[in-house]
Amino acid sequence: MLYVGLTNLLFLLRLALARNGALRKRIYFLVLAALFVFSAFRYQVGCDWKGYFYQYLGAANFDWSSITEIRDPIWWAFLGWIQAMGLPYPVANIASSAIFFLGVHVLARRQPDSLGFLVLLFPILIINMPMSGIRQGAAIGLLCIAFVAFIDRRPIRFAFWVVVAAGFHSSALIFILLFPVASGRYTRNRLMLAGILAIPGAFFLASGDAAEVATSRYLGTGVDAAGAAFRVGILGLSALYFFLFVRRKWQRTWPKDYSLASIGAIGMALAFLLVPVSSVMGDRFGYYLIPIQAMIFARIPFLPFRANAALHAALPYLGLLLVFTVWSQLSWHFKQCYIPYQTWLFGFPSDDPFGF
Numbered sequence: 001m002l003y004v005g006l007t008n009l010l011f012l013l014r015l016a017l018a019r020n021g022a023l024r025k026r027i028y029f030l031v032l033a034a035l036f037v038f039s040a041f042r043y044q045v046g047c048d049w050k051g052y053f054y055q056y057l058g059a060a061n062f063d064w065s066s067i068t069e070i071r072d073p074i075w076w077a078f079l080g081w082i083q084a085m086g087l088p089y090p091v092a093n094i095a096s097s098a099i100f101f102l103g104v105h106v107l108a109r110r111q112p113d114s115l116g117f118l119v120l121l122f123p124i125l126i127i128n129m130p131m132s133g134i135r136q137g138a139a140i141g142l143l144c145i146a147f148v149a150f151i152d153r154r155p156i157r158f159a160f161w162v163v164v165a166a167g168f169h170s171s172a173l174i175f176i177l178l179f180p181v182a183s184g185r186y187t188r189n190r191l192m193l194a195g196i197l198a199i200p201g202a203f204f205l206a207s208g209d210a211a212e213v214a215t216s217r218y219l220g221t222g223v224d225a226a227g228a229a230f231r232v233g234i235l236g237l238s239a240l241y242f243f244l245f246v247r248r249k250w251q252r253t254w255p256k257d258y259s260l261a262s263i264g265a266i267g268m269a270l271a272f273l274l275v276p277v278s279s280v281m282g283d284r285f286g287y288y289l290i291p292i293q294a295m296i297f298a299r300i301p302f303l304p305f306r307a308n309a310a311l312h313a314a315l316p317y318l319g320l321l322l323v324f325t326v327w328s329q330l331s332w333h334f335k336q337c338y339i340p341y342q343t344w345l346f347g348f349p350s351d352d353p354f355g356f
Contacts, residue, residue, distance in 0.1 A: 001328060001329070001339075002340075002341050003123070003127065003324075003328055003338065003341075004324065004325055004328055004329075006122070007122060007123045007320075007321060007324055008321070010031065010119040010122055011119060011317045011321060013027065013031070013115075013119070014113075014115055014116050014119050014317070015317075017115065018301070021113075024113065024114070024115045024116075025114065025115075027115060028108070028114045028115040028118060031115060031118060031119065032101060032104075032105060032108075032118060035101070035118070035122065035126060036097055036098070036101045037345075038131075039093075039097045039100075039101075039126060039130040039131045040093055040094045040097035040098065040130070041090075041093075041094070041343050041344060041345045042093070042131060042341065042342065042343055042344075043342040043343050043344040043348070043354075044342060044354070045131065045337070045338055045341055045342060046131050046132035046133075046134075046337060046338070047132045047133075047333070047336075047337040048132050048133055048134065049132075052089075052092060052093075052134060052135070053089050053353075053354060055079060056079055056082075056083070056089045056092060058079075059076060059079035059080045059082075059083050060083045062076060062077070062079065062080030062083065062084075064077075064080065071170045072135065072166075072167065072168060072169060072170055073167055074164065074167030074168050075135050075138075075167065075168045075169070078092070078095065079092065082095075088354070089354050090344060090354060092134065093134055095138075096130060096134035096135065096137055096138040096168075097130040097134070097137070099137075099138040099141045099142065099168075100129065100130040100137045100138055100140060100141035101130070101141065102141060103140070103141025103142055103143070103144035103145050104118065104121065104141060104144055104291070106144055106145045106148055107144040107145070107147055107148055107291055107295070110148060110151065111295060111298055111299065112298075112299060112302050113298045113299070113301070113302070116297075116298035116301075117294050117295060117298040120293075120294040120297050120298055120316060120317070120320065121290065121291065121294050123320055123321070123323075123324035124231055124234075124290060124320065124323075124324065125140070125287060125290040125291070125294075127338065128231075128287065129287060131338075132337060133287075135168050135169050136168075136169045136171070136172075136284070136287065138165075138168045138169070139165040139166070139168040139169035139171075139172040139288075140165075140172075140287060140288060140290075140291065142161050142162075142164050142165035142168065142172070143161070143162065143165045143172055143175060143288060143291075144291050145161045146158050146161035146162050146165065146175065147260055147291065147292070149161060149182070150178065150182050150259070150260050151256060151257055151259075151260055153182070153183055153184035154182070155179055155182035155183045158178070158179065158182040159176060159179055159182070162175045162176050163176070171284060171285070171288075172288065174285070175288070178263065181259060181263065184259065228275070228279040228280060228282065228283035229275055229279050230323050230326065230327050231283055231286060231323070231327070232271050232272050232274070232275050232279065232282045232283055232286045233272065233275075233323075234319060234320070234323050235268040235271050235272055235286045235289060235290075235293060236268060236269060236271070236272030236273075237319070238265070238268055238293050238296065238297070238316075239265040239266070239268035239269040239272070240269075241315075242261070242262075242265040242268075242296055243265060245312070246296065246300070246303065247262065247265075249303045249304055249305070250262075250296075250299070250303065252304075253299075253302070253303060253304070254299070257295075260292060260295075261292065261295065261296055264289055264292030264293070264295075264296070265292075265296070267285075267288075267289045267292075268286070268289050268292075268293060270285075271283075271285045271286040271289060272286075297316035297317075298316075300312050300313050300315075300316065301313040
């Protein structure tokens, strides 16, 4: 299958360049561009292709006076703008993918292994978000920029990017709960405050329009819910691994990034605990945490393990490959959404409603 083969290729490329940091940096830009093209110029690929097309049609008579009264105002304003400019629907996919990959690049360039970070995002996050849930994909890209502001201890900048992300997908606003610890003063009291605020925040996430749509589409559908359990399950295992094997080494090696990594791991555990309540909600929340998961995984080869260092470095790649292979081979939902892969780079059928 194309997707499993591409995942193997990306992972093997990272393995082949394990000891050549300079070449990894150069190859990273080629892989970033290739994945952007793969995502942005797909044709009738992705679970939400038609759903967003109907949103595009619905924005033909967008009421600009309602911009302050609707959910996801930046997204709807963008759709209204491309309609007003006479641009076709695929422009929405290009723009949302561009925002996603720009945000990913902002976070990736802070990593000691940008290529490893990027390829670890492919089998779960990239396939599900900029290649399907494009609105949340754009929000995740903007949150990656917010995460960099969090690392830099710039709370106002962090809050700004969270709010902009929420303009694309309102569920991103839950990350404003991290504002009390965004200044870098990661104390127990501040973390407890963020935890207390998370209670109404989680309720907001679960009660939003996007959550209702997701629930009606996916909750209780058997295979699809099981796919969510696989994806969130690996987040839960990632959190467990971080606290058992990585936390102290990370704190000594990268103290500046420790707050984001540890809070992200806590979030992964919480996403896993949401699965018995709603696998869909845990899944939707978990997507936001995958960049932090990839940041943790990509840095494992640089941590001072006394024994089995090569095994620790390989585990994330092996685990993700196994989960993705099982999901892509067994999920009817995956096959309906992503197979076959097609692109419009070489033109549209003359009678296609999505074309130029």
